[in-house]
Amino acid sequence: MSIGNPLFNGELIQLGAVDHEKDPEIVSRWTHNAGFMRMMYMDPMKPLSVWQVKKKLEELEKSMEDDKNLFHFHIRTRSDNRLVGFAELSWISWTNGSGYIRLGIGDPEDHHKGYGRQTLCLLLRYAFEELNLYRLSAIIPEYNLPAQSLFKSAIFVEEVRQRQALEKDGRRWDSLDFGLLAEVWKDGLK
Numbered sequence: 570m571s572i573g574n575p576l577f578n579g580e581l582i583q584l585g586a587v588d589h590e591k592d593p594e595i596v597s598r599w600t601h602n603a604g605f606m607r608m609m610y611m612d613p614m615k616p617l618s619v620w621q622v623k624k625k626l627e628e629l630e631k632s633m634e635d636d637k638n639l640f641h642f643h644i645r646t647r648s649d650n651r652l653v654g655f656a657e658l659s660w661i662s663w664t665n666g667s668g669y670i671r672l673g674i675g676d677p678e679d680h681h682k683g684y685g686r687q688t689l690c691l692l693l694r695y696a697f698e699e700l701n702l703y704r705l706s707a708i709i710p711e712y713n714l715p716a717q718s719l720f721k722s723a724i725f726v727e728e729v730r731q732r733q734a735l736e737k738d739g740r741r742w743d744s745l746d747f748g749l750l751a752e753v754w755k756d757g758l759k
Contacts, residue, residue: 576695577642579687584642584656584695587630592643593622595652599675608713609673611735611744638663640695644674644688653679656688658696658705666703668696680715689723697751704750710735711743724757725749 577584597619599605606614617625633639638661644654654674661668672688674680696702707725709716721727725747733741 576699577691578647579691581647581682582644582653582684582687582691583647583650584688584691585645587626587641587643588652589623589626592652593619593626595675596622596626596655602675602677604677605673605675607737608710608716609671611708611710638668640700642692644672644684646684653684654688656692658692658700658702661700661702666701668700668702668705670696670705670707685715685719686722689719693723693749693754697754702751704748706749707747709745709747710737711745712737717745717747720747723749724753 597617600614600617600622629639629641633641638659640658640661642656643652644656645652653676654672656672657670659669659671670689670692672685672692674685693705696705705725706728707716707720709720726749727745728748729746731744731746734744735742
């Protein structure tokens with residue numbers, strides 16, 4: 570890694586902190602989108618008010634400070650600094666050099682524009698080169714085909730399939746655990 574390469578800026582997006590004035594309203598709107606919520610969360614979800622989102626974001630930042638094993642970023646467009654999603658590295662085990670990765674693009678109009686792919690590239694670089702992690706995992710529901718495709722394109726491999734672990738819309742779905750090792754990621758960059 571070159572010391573001059575920006576850690577949090579891509580061509581299209583930048584990773585940044587929560588804007589407590591503007592972000593809660595946008596995130597609240599995303600919670601009213603059942604499609605987004607089902608792709609991002611395996612637990613039952615409900616729409617959240619702006620106030621509820623503000624409280625959750627404050628709790629998240631407190632957890633980041635207290636626990637030191639969570640890195641949460643908001644994804645913004647570089648052109649107009651518009652919030653388009655979030656990304657995080659979580660459940661980090663510093664002793665083992667491992668953690669989990671997750672990201673989401675909130676508004677369907679922002680899908681298929683390269684924001685997710687660029688975010689994933691920035692997060693992988695941050696995790697493997699800045700935090701010195703060795704292994705990342707992603708838990709993806711079987712029905713989230715776009716996420717599976719994105720992570721496979723970043724050379725994650727399906728390692729575990731928990732058969733019929735999830736229920737959505739009266740149907741059972743598998744929970745898929747994908748993994749990527751730092752050395753495989755570095756070899757993929759060559």
